[in-house]
Amino acid sequence: MINAIPVLIMILIVPLLIYFTIKWLSSFNIFTLTVKRWVFPVYTVILIVAFGLSFFLPLDVGSNESGIQRFDKEKVPNLYIIPQALGSVDLLKDYKVQEWVIPYDGDVFGIDTQGEEYINNIGYERKAEADGQIEATFYVTPYVIDNLDMTTDFMPEMQVTMQDDTLVVKTPTPIRHNISVLQKEFPIRQFAADGWLEGLKEEQSFRVVDEVSSDEAQPQWINVDNDRIFSTELLYLKIPANMEVKLDGEHHIFQVFPD
């Protein structure tokens, strides 16, 4: 429902504001006939110059210092499901953030996470050979708002080391990421933006709520929902053939069996 109160406030306050502004300006006696005649033409010239100038400034996403990129994929893999569902992480190479190769001679190791973030999605597969090296790869899918990728190139680094018989994962302290974006006015967005007012239209229509969505049919993929995609993360380990991972109650650790 559209809230009428802001509209009412605007209807009441704006004319008063304009009236008093004009009164105040008039008190300086600046509105001579000549000034009045030139206000609109000068204003028009300023607007035309601004319009022309806008083409020379890096106003589009990806062209400026912020480093933010437009997210152009229709769907992203759900890292909580993909490894087990497909028995492979080959699809995830676009989402690789960091990787480590850790030498280890033992037969078994446990996993410990430290830091402000928590990783609860840890998968592992056994290599064919016993090469004495644990290969760890960290994957994160982007957090997307308004089709803008807020994650890629902004992820703080984390550390993975072996201490005695424990693989220690030191997660980073979250960094604050402030971003300002411009939106064109609604009469432009109305015809240019995908899914314009889709939320309001759905809210106001008598839709069938129990309809099976494509998300449910293919849970290993996350579709763009209301211009937002939540990120998922995965720590994936490739361990030597003769090695075991000590399971604990704190982490969701699962084995992947490649085909």
Next chain:
Amino acid sequence: MSLNKVTTRQIVMKQYQYKLKAYYQVFNSMVILQVIALLFSTGGIMFRGGRGFGLDISLNTYTADMIIIFTFLWAFINAITITTKAYREDDFIFVTNRQTQHLSNMLFLITASVIGGVTAVLVGYLNDIIFFFTTDPKTFAGYSELITPFDVLTGVVATSLYVLMFCAAGYLVGVIIQLNRIFTVIIPVLIIGFLIVGGQTEGIPVNVRIYLFYVGETDVLLFMLKSLVTSALIFAGSFFLLRNKEVRV
């Protein structure tokens, strides 16, 4: 008695040209309104936050929607103003009747709508430039959507048509007030009452239906049809209401 024969078209065009020159203050008030709206637009309209792995995200969205809305308000007030007695008197500089008065007023309002629509969209660019130079470059991401020149052109046409609808509505209100001064009280009460009550009805509220009928239309041709038909009907209604009234009252 003059022997000159003038057609309705000639009179209308003369009145229209006169109004374009004489009513320049209408455009000055638009300038003031759009500049005020520009100041209001600097605060951002939407804040969204989120939490990803290792990131605490905040996204501020800035748009010049406020300028568009203020331009609608200007159009509405401006259209009421030109139906007031002081403005009506100007028409008697020329030979006139109700028909030529209406037609020249409509032509003036159509012109004002185009000017309002074009400037409202252009102020958006001024807003973007001001924002670009006043924001930390590290946090400035630019336009969130891909906008083509065709989208901008469509936006200008759509804004002008919105402004025209508000002009037509304002003109109708002005004409109704001419019928009886009591409507100066009744109409605001009806509008405010409708905004409140219209949103509290069961099912889809009436004001939401109206909003979605115009603003929810994503086909530009259908939108043009809807807005032009609406404006034409409202202008026709204004003409119909005053057709039997004396020219000078």
